[in-house]
Amino acid sequence: MKTKTALILLTGVAMLALLGAAAQAGMIVDNFEDGDLAGWTITDIAGPTPSWNNHTTNPAGTAGQGGRQLVSYDTINANTPRGTALSPAFTIDENTLEFVMAGYGGTGSSNPQDGNIYSYANDTNQFADMNNTWILRRTSDSKVLVQGTAPFTAGFQSYRVDTGDYLGVEVELLLTDDSAGAFGWMAIDNIRTVGRDATSVLTLEIGDDQPLWALTGSTFHFDAVNISQFPDDGHAPPEGGEFIRGADSGTGTARSPDFTIVRDTIEFWSAGFGLMDRGANPQRIFLKDAGDDSVLLTWGDDEILGDDNWVSQSGDVTAWLGQDVYVELLDAESGGTGWVGIDDVRLTGVPEPATMGLFIASGAWLLRRRRAR
Numbered sequence: 001m002k003t004k005t006a007l008i009l010l011t012g013v014a015m016l017a018l019l020g021a022a023a024q025a026g027m028i029v030d031n032f033e034d035g036d037l038a039g040w041t042i043t044d045i046a047g048p049t050p051s052w053n054n055h056t057t058n059p060a061g062t063a064g065q066g067g068r069q070l071v072s073y074d075t076i077n078a079n080t081p082r083g084t085a086l087s088p089a090f091t092i093d094e095n096t097l098e099f100v101m102a103g104y105g106g107t108g109s110s111n112p113q114d115g116n117i118y119s120y121a122n123d124t125n126q127f128a129d130m131n132n133t134w135i136l137r138r139t140s141d142s143k144v145l146v147q148g149t150a151p152f153t154a155g156f157q158s159y160r161v162d163t164g165d166y167l168g169v170e171v172e173l174l175l176t177d178d179s180a181g182a183f184g185w186m187a188i189d190n191i192r193t194v195g196r197d198a199t200s201v202l203t204l205e206i207g208d209d210q211p212l213w214a215l216t217g218s219t220f221h222f223d224a225v226n227i228s229q230f231p232d233d234g235h236a237p238p239e240g241g242e243f244i245r246g247a248d249s250g251t252g253t254a255r256s257p258d259f260t261i262v263r264d265t266i267e268f269w270s271a272g273f274g275l276m277d278r279g280a281n282p283q284r285i286f287l288k289d290a291g292d293d294s295v296l297l298t299w300g301d302d303e304i305l306g307d308d309n310w311v312s313q314s315g316d317v318t319a320w321l322g323q324d325v326y327v328e329l330l331d332a333e334s335g336g337t338g339w340v341g342i343d344d345v346r347l348t349g350v351p352e353p354a355t356m357g358l359f360i361a362s363g364a365w366l367l368r369r370r371r372a373r
Contacts, residue, residue: 039088051083060154072177095164103150103186150186202345217252245341283340
């Protein structure tokens with residue numbers, strides 16, 4: 001009987017290991033920690049060469065996630081080097097491609113964004129340079145599958161691209177810095193594929209949780225574009241038809257319906273603009289305890305970047321597994337450009353209650369076996 005008990009426990013441990021492996025499935029395309037650009041093809045368009053290199057910091061002084069990164073360097077107030085960097089070919093093995101990117105616009109561009117939700121704002125206030133781009137394309141015929149632009153921020157921002165329709169397809173990532181103005185650069189790091197086993201909790205759609213949100217004040221509402229004065233800028237909601245956002249003027253709060261933490265990570269998309277007071281009249285996103293309304297997690301000035309772009313957010317919620325919570329948005333800035341919005345709130349990672357159930361089921365089976373004997 002001791003042998004059988006040990007076997008059951010070992011089986012439980014093995015199943016846990018498989019769950020953990022499934023949550024971490026995927027591959028590293030490149031993290032640039034080898035100190036070279038083996039497999040990458042660098043092509044210079046104009047200016048000093050090389051246009052792309054493997055550095056520990058970018059022009060803003062920001063280090064890569066692991067120490068090194070692929071950077072298109074500018075030469076301050078001079079002729080900015082311009083060129084492309086083409087990754088080695090790799091096969092899509094998971095439903096998500098992730099990477100982090102930083103950058104800065106040069107003189108701006110009037111190029112259209114073509115409805116691409118991964119693009120950053122391109123208006124007179126932003127100077128987001130549409131000539132700094134990334135493209136995921138099929139290697140067999142160079143067909144563009146997904147494309148976007150570099151962010152208008154020195155800090156690395158997360159990009160998460162749905163590749164579920166391209167499983168088994170060989171692809172390559174093409175980075176282009178064709179910004180002729182000074183200060184134009186972009187950087188990328190930690191390119192990887194990731195399996196996403198997720199539990200959707202808030203879709204923000206009309207036929208789902210949208211009617212259950214509690215709104216106060218005069219700002220929050222549901223919409224299909226995040227800034228009404230720029231409806232063609234490509235800022236459609238990341239998932240589905242609509243999302244929740246504040247208006248450019250007005251203040252208020254938006255509280256989601258309650259949901260239970262059943263996995264170890266919360267993820268969602270956020271966008272916003274304003275933050276001129278940097279904390280005095282803030283936009284905030286909170287995760288709160290449904291029992292006492294205490295704040296568990298906060299996303300604020302450093303996460304809501306103020307560039308009208310959708311950014312991937314996440315937080316560790318392991319400490320509150322099994323707990324009822326809700327999301328609350330705050331817009332306390334009444335100025336003409338301040339707003340915040342979110343979409344597609346989900347829980348990812350190993351489903352803890354199901355994991356516990358493995359041990360309970362194993363124990364129950366053992367007890368039944370003993371009684372039967």
